[in-house]
Every structure is written in C-alpha cells, then in structure tokens.
Amino acid sequence: MADPQALLVMARATYQQQFGQAELERLGSLVELGEPPWCEGFDGVNPGRLAEVEVLITSWGCPAITVEILDRAPRLRAVLHSAGSVRDLVAPQAYERGITVVSGADANAIPVAEFTLAAIVLAGKRAIPLAAANRTAPMPWGAVTAAEVSNLGRTLGLVGFSRIGRRTLELVREVLEPARVLVADPYANADAVAAAGGELVPLEQLLRAGEIVSLHAPLTEATRGMIGAAELALLPDGATLINTARGGLVDHDALLAECTSGRLDAILDVTEPEPLPAGHPLLALPNVMITPHLAGSLGSETQRLARHTLDALEDLRAGRPVRGAVALAEIGVSA
Secondary structure, three states: OOOOEEEEEOOHHHHHHHOOHHHHHHHHOOOEEEEEEEEOOOOOOOHHHHHHOOEEEEOOOOOOEOHHHHHHOOOOOEEEEOOOOOOOOEOHHHHHOOOEEEEOHHHHHHHHHHHHHHHHHHHHOOHHHHHHHHHHOOOOOOOOOOOOOOOEOOEEEEEOOOHHHHHHHHHHHHHOEOOEEEEEOOOOOHHHHHHOOOEEOOHHHHHHHOOEEEEOOOOOOOOOOOEOHHHHHHOOOOOEEEEOOOHHHEOHHHHHHHHHHOOOEEEEOOOOOOOOOOOOHHHHOOOEEEOOOOOOOOHHHHHHHHHHHHHHHHHHHHOOOOOOEOOHHHHHHOO
8 A cells, every 4th residue: 555645634632732743754654645634524625635535544523434424535445543442433334345444542541551550559558538538637657557558469350351451450460469350341251361360250259359440341332330339239348449431331329329428439530421510429529539531641642642543554554464453343342
C-alpha cells in the first residue's frame, strides 16, 4: 500500500494534542495528505476529497462513520482510530466491505492500568477514608496499626480480563504481593489468566473473596448494572470497589447505601450519570473518591495513541498483520 491518500478526522483540540510536528512529519512520510489534511467532521469535506481517501485517521470528536460515509468513500481501505473503542464509531458494513479497522485500545490501556494499580495501592492502605479522618483529627505517625491497612497478602478481584484487566494483573504481579488475584470473565481462557498470574473463577466467588475489586468489563446490555445490591452484599466488610471502566456497570443507589453505612469504600473514575450532579451524596462521603474520568490517556499520554496509529499504518503499508486490528466479532464483547 504505497503512499495512500489519508484524511484525519477528529476534534481540533485532539488533533493539536496528538499530532505535533514529529508525528505529522512521520505521517507525511507514510501517506499523501491532501487538502484539507484534517477536519472535524465529514459535512464540510469536498465530495471529491472524500472519494479519493484510502485511510481515515480518527480520534475523539470524529462523528460516526455511517454507511452513507462509507458510500462516499469507495476507495477507503482502513480506519485507524487514535483512541479507544470503535464500537460506536464504525458501521458494521465497514468490516463486511473488507475495510481494516484499528483501535488504539492497547495503547490506551496503559494509563488506565497504571491508574488502577495506584487505586489498588491506596485501597489497600485505606488511604481515602484515613485521609478524610486526618483532616478533622490529625493522627501522629504510628496511630494507624490495624492489620487490614496493608497491601501484603490481599485478595484482589478483577472483573473482566480485557486489555486493561490483563495489563492491571501484570502490573499487580510486578509491584505487589497479593495472596491471590481472582479474575471473573465469561469469555476469558483459564490458561491465559493463569499464565498472567491470576485465577479464573465465577463472579460470585470473586465477590465473596475480593478485598479489593476492580471493574474492567465493557458496558453492554448484558453487563449494565451487573454490580447491584445483591453483588455488593457479597463483598466482605471493608472491601473497596474500584471502577475505571464504565459507570453503568454499577447500581449507584446500591453503592451509596453500602458506602454510607461504612461497610464498603469506593474509588470511582467513572459514574452514571457522568459527571454526577452537584450535591450528589456520593460526592460527600469520606470513604469514596470520585475522579473526573482521569484514568484514560490525557495530556502527553495521547501521543502514545498517535504513535500506535502510525505503527499500525506502517504495518498496513508493509502488508504485515496490523497491530490493533479489530474484528467484527470482537465488537460485542469488548470495551
């Protein structure tokens, strides 16, 4: 695939952040960039420009690539998404037409797993409720002696062996010394989980044992509200629920009841709705930390996504297997 015609489609701020001078120079060595090289949507693109495009490079802010857009781009051979999920971005007909669809989810998994590891460490030390208590009644060194304030010998639970779940497991095994890392995922392979250092178990078993439980499942009709009152009730007293996946996985009313009682703690990077309305009671609880969707790629981390996209473009040009390529069958069970 020599010097294909390419067009970048994404929000202006995303384009400026991800594609600096170095990235644009590398891109220019791999493709032909016509006029305009970049746009925020398809409506204003000259029909002739879109008709010649062979590669679309997309990211946050790109509108859905519908059948109509596909029809307007008959030479299109690849959609390279310099961000995470492509579930709602690309019409299924693209796969049926043999168009290569690439996601940057592997690259985006890195900062999410790093954030999750940090959340696990804070949960193990019960840093969130203790920091809140320390604001009103400062504690001297040595005042906290409870045995459960520790990251050694914990039983961790990962719900979902996705890219992020797998990477989180690998980081946990590199940095911490948990007693066990349990994984619940109906699509996971037990041998693959074991090779990464985990143990594949049913969700109920994971919840009953997990002192720290982190969610990494995709949000689908089947998983919406999967962690409700009954599931939260299975968690042991003092457990922490971490969610860096999607807010819709959790029944927030049920979580509010458990955290208000003090039985459970929570670290939430995602909520439903997102953000929570001002004054929501979860925001005021001393044992709950809610961050504004920080875990995914932000700032300079987004340049990693651009590099991943350019690497995939090199694979495409060279006729190699394309890293990050997504099959239609994966869409229903991946984030």
